[in-house]
Every structure is written in structure tokens, then in C-alpha cells.
Amino acid sequence: MPIPIYAGDNPIYLEQAAQTLQAGQLVALPTETVYGLGADADQDNACRAIFAAKGRPTNHPLIVHVSSTTAAAHYAREIPDFAQQLIRTYWPGPLTIIVKRRVGIANAAAAGQDTIGLRCPAHPVAQALLKAFEHLGGHGIAAPSANQFGRTSPTTARHVQEAFADKHNCAPAMILDGGACEVGIESTIIDCSSPKMVLLRPGILTPDELEKAAGKPLEIADIFDETTPKAPGTLPSHYAPKAKIRLMSGEEIRTALGIIGSVKPTKTFRLGVYAKKLTQKQKIPHILTRPMPESAASVAHELFAVLHDFDAQGVDLIWIEKPPEEDPQWIGVIDRLERAAAS
Ligand code: TXA
Ligand code: MG
Numbered sequence: 001m002p003i004p005i006y007a008g009d010n011p012i013y014l015e016q017a018a019q020t021l022q023a024g025q026l027v028a029l030p031t032e033t034v035y036g037l038g039a040d041a042d043q044d045n046a047c048r049a050i051f052a053a054k055g056r057p058t059n060h061p062l063i064v065h066v067s068s069t070t071a072a073a074h075y076a077r078e079i080p081d082f083a084q085q086l087i088r089t090y091w092p093g094p095l096t097i098i099v100k101r102r103v104g105i106a107n108a109a110a111a112g113q114d115t116i117g118l119r120c121p122a123h124p125v126a127q128a129l130l131k132a133f134e135h136l137g138g139h140g141i142a143a144p145s146a147n148q149f150g151r152t153s154p155t156t157a158r159h160v161q162e163a164f165a166d167k168h169n170c171a172p173a174m175i176l177d178g179g180a181c182e183v184g185i186e187s188t189i190i191d192c193s194s195p196k197m198v199l200l201r202p203g204i205l206t207p208d209e210l211e212k213a214a215g216k217p218l219e220i221a222d223i224f225d226e227t228t229p230k231a232p233g234t235l236p237s238h239y240a241p242k243a244k245i246r247l248m249s250g251e252e253i254r255t256a257l258g259i260i261g262s263v264k265p266t267k268t269f270r271l272g273v274y275a276k277k278l279t280q281k282q283k284i285p286h287i288l289t290r291p292m293p294e295s296a297a298s299v300a301h302e303l304f305a306v307l308h309d310f311d312a313q314g315v316d317l318i319w320i321e322k323p324p325e326e327d328p329q330w331i332g333v334i335d336r337l338e339r340a341a342a343s
Helices: 011-022 044-054 081-090 124-135 157-163 207-214 250-260 296-312 328-341
Strands: 005-007 027-029 036-040 063-065 076-078 095-101 115-119 174-177 188-191 197-201 218-220 244-248 271-275 288-291 317-321
Touching: 005 011, 005 157, 011 027, 011 036, 011 124, 011 174, 027 124, 036 044, 036 063, 036 124, 081 095, 081 207, 157 174, 157 296, 197 207, 207 218, 207 328, 244 250, 244 328, 250 271, 250 317, 271 296, 288 296, 296 328
Parallel strands: 005 174, 027 174, 063 115, 095 188, 197 218, 244 317, 271 288, 271 317
Antiparallel strands: 027 036, 076 095, 095 115, 188 197
16 A cells, blocks of 8 residues: 555644654655655654664754744754844745754754754645644654655655655655645755854755855865764765766767767667757657756756656666856755765
8 A cells, every 4th residue: 555645735634644743653744845754853763763764874863843943942952143044034944954952852853963953844734734733732843855765855745655665664654745845955954053154965045145144154064074974965975866877068968869869779778868958859769858947946846856757767877967066056956966976
């Protein structure tokens, strides 16, 4: 039996989901970034079930989702001024802040760190679920992306269902459907637990606008530095579809397609191409092509769905046009592409 998917805008299902969380079970929920695999952040056993369901190492902390700054105060020991400025600018929205954690609160979710990741999601279904859960006495929902460890994050309810299709005893009890995620890549993560403001994971927000909001320079974490906390989204190889990914320039892709187009197709090998400016001549029948949109926001929105689609069609290799590195708008997309290509 596939995991049931319920309409997330139906109050009956929202109530059922809140009760499921209260009972210590897992619920998959939509956010504006990606779908999350949620548990009551204050129940250690429920949070441990998340690690088991994802196959995620237990020392990789989870993000706790809250409905407001007031709810955040249950988890945070202190929220420094620059973090409060970030909150005022971006919450609810695709920003996670790492702050010092209140002692003894959300131990399993924090995976042994003395800090906690907090995010107030903007998606109306996530907000409604958080409110329904608070009504039952809950404070926050711990939720990593609802995929198997190391794989592409889900941006639709169907992606979540597929990710747990063969994990019968180790899967969310229900999935709330909130449509395709608008942002499409995971939240920007900023470490605010020291006087410095450090970018741990880029998302859709640009360094410039973050610095302006916080009134402080942004430092970029070196993810290969042994002293920074290792966590899934910051491992060199992550977000991987089953197919191999090769990042190439648009020029390289168009040239290679020109050559391949003249070769007889084989039935055993499938190539997918995700690039801009593919002319009719470059749309070769035995190669699956997806036109890449112009804007970073549009590519972020559809990127994971494109990777899921290529996988569903049994593609072995994907050529992806590398976006312009010098343009800060693309920082989050390039990060995900490089990690997906590294595996
Ligand atoms: O957009 C998102 O952030 C999605 C949705 C569901 O909200 N969630 C998500 O969670 O991407 P996940 O588990 O896939 O990524 C969690 C990231 C990890 O990479 C980890 O680095 C960071 O959050 N993180 C959480 N708590 C942390 C902490 N205390 N210290 C350092 N990093 C932390
Ligand atoms: Mg993830």
C-alpha cells in the first residue's frame, strides 16, 4: 500500500496530521522550499524515527519548524540582534537560522549540537499544521527534506510517496499535499550562534540581500573544514538522482548534440539534457531534452522535479548547462548542481 496522500488545505486532514505528530508518528508536509519529513521536535523518539526513515546519520541535526518568533523562543536560548533582523526580513520564508539551544530541549532533533536550526515556513499548509499542532500543546515540527539520505529532495507529494515506497515500517504515516513547492531548493542556512554571520548552505536568497538585512558582513563556511558541523546538505556529494550528472557549458552541450544527432541510437543507454537555447535541430528523438528557463528562480523551482522526471524515465546520464557562476542569483542552484554532480 502506498503512503496515503491527503489534501493539505482540508481542516480534517490537518487535525489528523497534528494528532499523528502528537502520537509520536511522522507526517510529510509541504513547505515553500521542499517537502519535509516531520515529527514533534520535543519527542526524542519521534525524531529518532526520522533518522531511521531517511537512513540519515544520527549526528546530522534537523531543522525545527515554528509558526512564529514566539514559538522559536521555546527552542532558542538567545537570538542575537542580527538574527532578529534576518527574522524580521525573511520570516515566514526560506531562511533557517542556527542559534544557541535551550538546555535539554529538542535533544534528538539537535543531534548533540548545543545549537538548534529554526525556520518559520511560509507555505499555508505548513503554517496551518503548525497552528493545529500548537493547539494540541506542541511547539515545533522537526523536519528534514523528505527523501532518502543523499538523494534528490522532493518538491511534490508524489516524490515523497516514491521515496518511501519500499520502506513499509519506516515511513511517514501520512503525506499532506500542498502542490509543487514554489521555491524548489532548500532554505538558506545562516549560523547565528557566534558573533559572526556565516552562510552554511546557500538557497534562493543572495549574499548581498542577507548582508543588507542583517547589517553585517556574511562569511561563507568552508564545508570541507573539519571543524564545521557536518550535515547532509553540506556534504560534497548530495541531492543525487540515480543518473550521473555532468555539468557542461551551453556551447559544449550544443556541439555534442550536433555530433550525437548523426549517430544511430542505442536502446541500452539513455541521455537526458537540461540546457538553454536548444534549437529544433538539437531536439534529437532518442535524447530527452528539457529546456532550461532563463531565471535562477525558475530553475530552482523546477530543478529537483526535472531530476526526478529524468530518473522516472530511466535516464543514465544527464548533461546540465552550468549557470553563470559570477551572478549571485544562481548561488543556491549552482551549489545543488555541483553536489548532485559530485556523486
Ligand atoms: O528548506 C529546508 O530547509 C527543508 C524544509 C523541509 O524546511 N529542510 C531541509 O532539512 O533541508 P535537511 O535536514 O535536509 O537539512 C538540514 C540542514 C543540514 O544540512 C544541517 O547542516 C543544518 O540543517 N542544520 C540543522 N541544525 C543545525 C545545527 N544545529 N548546526 C548546524 N547545522 C544545522
Ligand atoms: Mg535534505
